[in-house]
Amino acid sequence: MAERETRRVAVVIEDDDDIRNLLETVLTQGGFEVVARSNGLDGIEAVRTFEPTVTTLDVNMPGIDGFETAKRIRAFSSTYIVMLTALDEEIDTLQGLDAGADDYITKPFRPRELRARIEAMLRRPRSFGAPVDAAPVAASPALGTVAQAPSEPVQPGTPLATEAEPLAAATSTNEPAPTSIGNPAEGWHEHNGLLLNLPMRVVRADDQEIALTRSEFDLLAALMQSGRRVRTKADLALLLRGESYVTSHFVSEADKRGIEVHMGNLRKKIGESSSTPRWIETVRGVGYRLTAADD
Template identity: 70%
Template sequence: MEPLRRAVVIEDDDDIRHLLETVLNQAGFEVTARSNGYDGIEAVRAVVPTVVTLDVNMPGIDGFETAKRIRTFSDAYIVMLTALGEEIDTLQGLEAGADDYVTKPFRPRELRARIEAMLRRPRAAAPVAPATSDFAGRPPAAPAYTAVSPGAAPASTPPAAAGERLEHLGLVVDLGTRVAIADGQEIPLTRSEFDLLAALLQSGRRVRTKADLAILLRNESYVTSNFVSDADKRGIEVHMGNLRKKIGENSLTPRWIETVRGVGYRMTGVDGAI
C-alpha cells in the first residue's frame, strides 16, 4: 500500500487555488488549501505535507517570506508559482528555499511532471554525528575527485553506490548519508545544493553546463523535449552562489569549484589550480 501523499496549496486567487487542488488530487495527493501565508504556514505545521505550492503575491506576507518561515521547520518540497516573465521572482524564490517554480499561467501537466520529478529525488538525510578524523580535510590517497568516465551523457550520470564518498582538496561528500564536509566542518546544504555539488565532484574536470545541471535537478534526461529557459539557468547560478557561500569559497579565486564563463562549472585541478 502506497503511503499517503499530502500537499498544501497556498494561493489567494480562488480559481487558481481550486485548479491546483484538482491537479494535485488527480495526482494522488490529499490536499489542504489556504488563501494566505499565515494560514498556509499553520497548515504545513499541522498536515506535514510532502509538497507545498506557494504563490508569490499574497496579502499579508508574500510567498518569499512564507517560504523562509516554512523552511525553518519543514523539509517539504516547495514549488513557487511566479508571474509570467518576472524572472526576479524565480531567483528570490530559490533563495527563500523553494525547490522549483512554475510560471503563471501554468499547464497542469507540466506542474504534475515537475512535482513527480522532485519526488524522485532523495529527501534530506536525518542529522548525523559530527565527522570523525577521517574527514579532517587531509589530502586524499585516491584521486582528488571521482570523475565520470569520458563520453558519459551529461545529465544521465549513473548514481554512485550508497555510502560512496567523493573528495577534492578537503571537500568531502558522502552520498549515502548526504553529508557535505569542508575542511572537517559539516556544511548544511539544501537538496539542490547537495545534488549540484555531488554532480560536480562526480564529473571532476569535465564541465557541467547550466542547462545540464538544471535538467539534473529535475531528474530528467536529454532524451526529453523539456525546454531549459534562461530563468532555469539563472536558478542554477543562484544555487551555486548559495553553495559557494556555505563552503566559504570566493568565485574569483576558487579552491574547489571553477566557473567556466558562459558555459557552466567544473572542479578545479587536483592542486587547486584552475
C-alpha cells in the same frame, strides 16, 4: 504501515478561490491528500503540522507574500516548494529560487505540466534534517508519508528563522568520523579536502560539517562525480528538475540563472571565492567543474 507508506500529502497556499480549488482537484487526481490554506501564515502552520511532500505557493497574497512564506517554510521543512505566480520577470524567478523554491511556474499554467514537474521532483533523492540551532521538530517521514503533528504547533505571527534548511547535514553531531574518507565504494568523495557522502548526504570542509539545501547538495554531488569534466548550466538545470540531459528539453535563461544563484550560495557556504577557487571553478560561458587536484 504499508498504507502509511503509500500516502502523499500536499499543502496548497493560494488566496484565489478558483485557483485553489483547481489545485486541489489536480493534486487529488495525482494521488495526494490535499490541505488548502488561503494565506502565508496559515500555510506555514499547515506545513509544520502535516509535513507535506509537496507545497504549492502563490506569490501575491495578503499578509506576508510568497517569497517570505517560502523562506519561513524552508527554515524547518524539506517539502518540495512549487511557486505559482503571474509574475514572469526573470528577477521574480530568481527571487523565488533564492527563497528556497524548487520550481517556479507562471500563471496561467497547464495542470498536466504542473503534475509532470511535481512528479519529476519526486524522482530526486530526498533527505531530511533539522536546521542548525533550531528547536527539534517531529521526525520527518519517508517519501510520501505523513508524520504526527508537533505537540505545540506554531501560532500565526510567530517569527521564524529564514535560513534555508540544511538538508545535507548529518542527523547527529556525535556521529563518528568515517574510517575510510574518500572511498567512493562507501559513498565518500573527496576533492582537495572537501568531503561528500552520497548515501548520508553529508558535506564536510576543513573538518567542519556544512549545511546545504537539497539543490546545493545535488549540484555539488554532480560536480564531485564528474571531476574535471565540465557540467553545463543547462545540464545542471535539468538535473535539478529530475530530467536527463536531452536536447529536446527546454532550458530557459532563467533556469540557467537559477543555477548561478544556487552555485553562488553553495560557494558562500563552503567558504570559497569564485575568483580564486579551491574546489569549484567557473568555465566562462559554459558551466562549472572541479579545480585541479592539489599535488
